[in-house]
Amino acid sequence: MNESGSSQARAWLRHPWRSLRSWLADVPVVDPVERRNAPMVQLVLLVLAVAASLLWIYRIVFSGIPWRSGETVDLLTSLGVIVVCLGGVILIRRGRFQRATRMVLAVVALMLLAASARNGFDGQAYEQPMQVVWLVLAGLIVGRPALWCMYAVLVLAIVLGIATDIAADLPTAAAPPRHAVSDRIGSGIIAATIFLLVTLAIDRSVAALRATLREANRRGDQLALANARLGEEIAERERLTEQLIHARKVEAVGHLASGVAHDFNHLLGLILGHARRGMRSDGLTAAKDALGGIDSAARRATAVAQTLLNFSRRDATRVEVFDANEALAELQPMLTQLFGAGVRLDIEPSAGPARISFDRNQFSLLVLNIATNAHQAMPEGGRFRIAVDAGTTDTVSISFADTGQGMSDEVRGRIFEPFFTTKPAGQGTGLGLAVVANLIAAAGGRIAVDSRPDHGSLFHIELPHGF
Structure with missing residues (x-):
């Protein structure tokens, strides 16, 4: 294992939950809402896959109960669910969030129908609370059409389950008692009504959440646009301020112009005086003194000019x-x-x-x-x-x-x-x-x-x- 892999392993050992959250959130999903939902969906799929695997391991290895005839089909169904859940996690890890969610819901819908047709309504009674998870997943993650499609699948599964139970109750030569049929139909209507109420609650919540999200996105876009305009206005104001400051510098230099001209005339007079004195002198010492005076006056003139140039030039603050x-x-x-x-x-x-x-x-x-x-x-x-x-x-x-x-x-x-x-x-x-x-x-x-x-x-x- 390389150094990067070993450091990641140590991080997992020190902070397993934090590392798991980071791993679940690190997906290449572009949509911000889907990226927020990706950790939760992956966690649900992993929990379903692990729970089903552990239950069947316990059943096969540790329970000691003889194998029943219908359990082979149940085992194969559970293996299908495990494969679909793990496949969904892999797709999400590759950035295909919507495809993973739709695939999981489609396979779950087919398995629900198959299980209801085989085991009946009563045989699925203990799994009905778990079926609410698929409604929530369809409504919150995929959208309202998927939510109502999943509700329709659940109602169809209830109908198939009741029909399977009634067919199983048929005696050899007579119809089942009327009250038994009505009881089963009544139970199915109650279950369908409960799922309907849950679906309506999820539908309204999803509609409100999405409306709030759209409004937040709209306001965010407006705020970003206003911020961009404000930035442009601030930049323009800073540019105009710099121009104004520069203009005032030039104006101030204009006020100083007459004094500067007087100084330069004085310095030029000094330079000319030293030059004449140097030309009239015969000695080397006198000539050097004249050149020194010229150099001093020229330096003073350079200093005055440089001061004005430094002051009037256009620099950033x-x-x-x-x-x-x-x-x-x-x-x-x-x-x-x-x-x-x-x-x-x-x-x-x-x-x-x-x-x-x-x-x-x-x-x-x-x-x-x-x-x-x-x-x-x-x-x-x-x-x-x-x-x-x-x-x-x-x-x-x-x-x-x-x-x-x-x-x-x-x-x-x-x-x-x-x-x-x-x-x-x-x-x-x-x-x-x-x-x-x-x-x-x-x-x-x-x-x-x-x-x-x-x-x-x-x-x-x-x-x-x-x-």
Whole structure:
């Protein structure tokens, strides 16, 4: 035995019932209802085959009762039932569930008729409760037509059995007593009525179960369709959100363009100055100093360009843990360029690390959007202050305060609405603060604003701590 076989044998020895359930359920049946019923049907067929085999082994080997003339036929009938049951199990194991069930029911129906015609109604009296099993099997597994066909077989078996009993009671020269015939017919009607009630109960139960199953499948299909549509809508919303964020980045870069141009002009002036000084100098040392100055200015220009490219490029959201103090320090040159000389910029970091869990590029976009609104609210200059408070709670607080024009209650209530703007047509999209609010909400944070006309604005945000 190979290693896989030995491990399976050990599993059977340790957990026989669990292994049996797994074995019965492991069938290549496609239909989910049939796959659910397959373990029970296999178990019934195996129990019938094993029980019949054990009974006949006991009868032949251990009972000690002399063999009677009619038992040979009974033995052959039982062997037929055993073969059919085992054959049904084999068919189910090969995925042919319906064929196995129909074959078993057909053979059982023929054997019932044959046994009733041979043994009579009285001879089958002790087996009648067992015949309910075939009604249940036909109704639950195959369907209503099979259920009523099996009931018709049982009624026909009752008729054949009563006819056999009456024929057996016929005396040599006279008819059986009238009351004996009526008693037998009455017993047959009672048995047929009982089977009818059982059949009706199974029929109604099967109809209700199948109706419930159809409704559940219909609702499941509707739910799957709705789930698919929801997934498509979420994907579309994420795509539009990414496009909107990218558009806001480009817009923020546009606001920085004049400051960047000024910086580049200054750096180019430095490069040209060092180049002229190097060309006018005669000594090697002076030439090296000029080249060093050119290299330094070029590196600063490269850093400015790379910062803008990194910020404006279109990347998927990547949440990371970083220190808000360090991120604001890196943004300080860009903010200085944005405000120019007319606005005083103050950044007050927290005493200790202020680690947050956020997308770093989106954090830059968030800060620049709030700063852009503050800059537009201070056309004659003023002060913009950023204060970080790591605190002792699960959030990091960042406050943005300006000394601009402020907002009325009506405007303050709508500033986070998409496309809402107080600027003239063509001078604003009304998307900046809406993007800020969405980014903070998506990260599990909160944003609040306090503002009054002519008293400036204070934006207060809370972001989750990064651990």
